[in-house]
Amino acid sequence: MRQFTAIVNPTAGGSTGAAALLQVGRHLREAGAGLETEYSRSLAHAQDLAREAGESGRVVLAVGGDGIAGGIGGALSGTGTLFGLVPAGRGNDFARALELPDDPAALARILLENAPRAVDAVEVESAVHRRTAVLGSVYAGVDALANLHANRARLLRGAASYYAGGLRAVTTWRAADYRVTVDGVEHAHRGYTVVVANSAYYGSGRMIAPGARVDDGLLDVVLIREAPRRLFFALMNELKSGAHIGRPEVRILRGKEITVAADRPVPYGADGEVDAALPVTARVLPGALAVLC
Template sequence: MRQFTAVVNPTAGGAAGAAALLRVAPLLRAAGAGLETEYSRDLAHARELAREAGRRGRVVLAVGGDGIAGCVGGALSGTGALLGLVPAGRGNDFARALGLPADPAALARLLLRGEGRPVDTVEVTSAVHDRTVVLGSVYAGVDALANRHANHARVLRGTASYYTGALRAIATWRAPAYRVTVDGAEHTYRGYTVVAANSGYYGSGRRIAPGARVDDGLLDVVMIRDAPKRLFFALMNELRAGTHLHRPQVRVVRGREVRIEADRAVPCGADGEVEAVLPVTARVLPGALRVLC
């Protein structure tokens, strides 16, 4: 029977992480599984807890949102350890891409009996972060600024914080000149963002890269060019269904390594948490992590 170590982010949606684990934990223990719980002080501490649990041969559960999933998954990338997710954040986009069930009983069955599936991870390097490994996507532009506003919101939580953060970011956005190099091919434009997507979802269910697959060894690089702000708001609404790809302002290319630069210090994010500024390089690590899904 599997032995689990749950790494809980106590800040993900307030007490949502602990509450989500409480719904699953009795089902795991009733089946005879061992479960220990570790509460992280911050992302660096969560990485330490995950690596230690993995070294002891335990299945590591990331309990929280995309930030803790990317942090724990990144820490286990390349180690052979097995990762499970207990989604409890605002976005849960990587869990959505994996098709994880929301029902606690179904999730517990998956954690107990599911097979470890190899998925890709993404190595990110920048002037701020020498090397960070994440799971979902790396994005640089108005979306990173919106996410920063959402993370620092004091009143609104959940999806509402994303909407208000996006409105605030778009209202003040000035389109930088991007230079995006994908496997040696250079693309230049002025625009709103560039997203190097391993997962098809980001920003709480938005299908930024509908064709992205977590196990194809490639990143889907989505580039959104400059446009009137009223058109960009319409494009944002189309992200839910993924129909924004039909817009002439949107281009998608695929590759293994992406270098993103701009003519000013554009904010950059990854998995809803990692904050940096351009330039940044993202490189896919094919099949580097085993996940229960």
């Protein structure tokens, strides 16, 4: 029987993290599994707790949104520790990519019974992130600014906070000149954003990279070039289905190591955390994390 340590982000989604764990935890305990709960004071603290639990042979559960999922999953990459998710944040995009169920009983069965799946992680290197790892995506431009606005939202949650943040960001954004190097080949790009995606989703269910797979050993690079603002608003709506990739303003590349730089300090984010500016390098870590999904 698996033994679990759940690490809860007490700020993700308000109080929903503890509530989500309570429901899943009841099913785990009824099945005879052990469950310990730790509350993190910060992302770094959560990562330390995860490493300690993993070294003790326990399954580590990240309870919260994409920030704590990516932070803990990244910290456990390459260690062999079994990793699970209890989605309880604004976006839950990596959980969506893994097709995790909303039903607590169904999620508990996966955590108890399923064999682990080896998924890729993304090593992120910059002046701020000195070789850390995340799971979903790295994005630089107007979407990072939108994410920053969403993180600061007090009255809105979920997709609404990201949409409102996007509207605010687009109205003030001016195109940046990017240099995007994919496996040693440099591409010039002027526009709104560059997204380096391990997962298809970001921004609370927006399908930014429909072809991205979490276990293919590659990263999808989505470039959205300069266009009239009205067109960008239309494109934002198309992210719900992935139809935007058919537009001429959208270009997709694929590779294993991507460096993104720009002509000014463009903000970038990684799995919901926005605290740095370009340049940044992202490298795929194939099969680095054993996930129960």
